[in-house]
């Protein structure tokens with residue numbers, strides 16, 4: 001079963017570039033009151049429960065992605081988005097992961113909003129504090145993390161978050177391998193951050209900025225997989241770019257990963273069940289030929305989610321989790337009322353976004369006032385159901401809502417029209433969490 005995004009991309013090839021642009025927009029706070037009139041707007045993630053998870057029976061690992069830390073984005077005047085709260089959301093996630101009993105945190109790239117050293121320094125300070133509090137942190141680069149800093153700068157800045165304790169580092173990229181607790185973390189550098197930032201001595205020269213795995217990196221990865229097989233280590237591979245969505249096979253899409261298929265084939269060859277990625281800023285689950293890919297959403301956009309992995313002797317349990325920003329704000333004695341009531345604030349922002357988007361679309365396909373109310377309510381309800389994982393089981397109820405028909409009438413010709421329809425037809429039940437069993 002493949003997640004909805006893949007079906008959208010495969011069915012609607014002419015929309016590929018549109019989708020790529022749209023997902024980037026969506027990533028950074030589409031529900032935050034930005035311009036509603038665009039024809040290419042789309043939604044994101046899940047309001048999963050913030051109630052505490054059951055205590056882990058084995059190793060608990062938190063996975064966050066696309067933290068896009070930007071201490072320079074702090075202007076709270078006007079109609080602000082949650083992205084201006086990015087430092088607090090990162091702090092809240094680091095606290096929440098510890099509160100949930102995670103021993104480790106992986107961040108799958110786009111750590112900062114650009115490759116400027118001051119932004120990375122701000123993140124390093126936060127990660128160091130989290131490690132001091134008992135959370136082991138491992139990072140890998142995304143396409144936003146380099147330039148102007150270069151590969152050697154990145155490895156220096158994040159020396160304490162994987163590179164210095166690595167069992168092995170790939171000489172041709174920022175990929176590294178950490179072995180601990182019977183586990184091999186295969187932290188892959190998928191590049192995509194600009195050819196000018198590539199300066200490791202063994203790295204091949206590039207003339208473009210596409211994401212890629214080089215021959216050298218693939219050889220190194222196979223050596224690591226051979227070691228894991230020989231020693232019975234459980235391999236957890238992660239990278240920023242995606243392997244299985246169809247758009248990751250489309251050069252020039254912004255999501256293309258050269259040799260991604262070959263890396264996926266290697267993972268299958270060595271029986272690796274799960275690959276972790278980010279980049280698309282959406283929570284999604286893809287499956288193909290025995291390999292599952294879990295995409296983790298952009299942390300700092302609605303609903304501020306991350307992924308929890310529980311690894312036991314016979315299963316890997318994948319659970320989405322929403323950061324409890326309200327609880328973090330209370331325990332850290334924040335005074336900003338937005339932070340103290342963050343979930344409500346985000347919900348109101350989403351409702352405003354749904355309404356303004358419907359009103360904008362209705363300029364082309366007019367609705368009555370009651371139809372506008374109903375369509376906005378329908379839109380919001382579908383989004384909530386998508387992000388809390390209940391959409392597959394509630395599709396019939398949602399189709400019976402008064403806003404169903406007016407929404408799709410006014411969304412005709414807009415990206416939301418096909419996107420929501422596709423979600424309702426094919427959203428994966430696994431968005432609410434799932435188990436990969438190793439039992440015979």
Ligand SMILES: [Fe+2]
Pocket residue numbers: 027066068110142144279281298
């Ligand atoms: Fe990103």
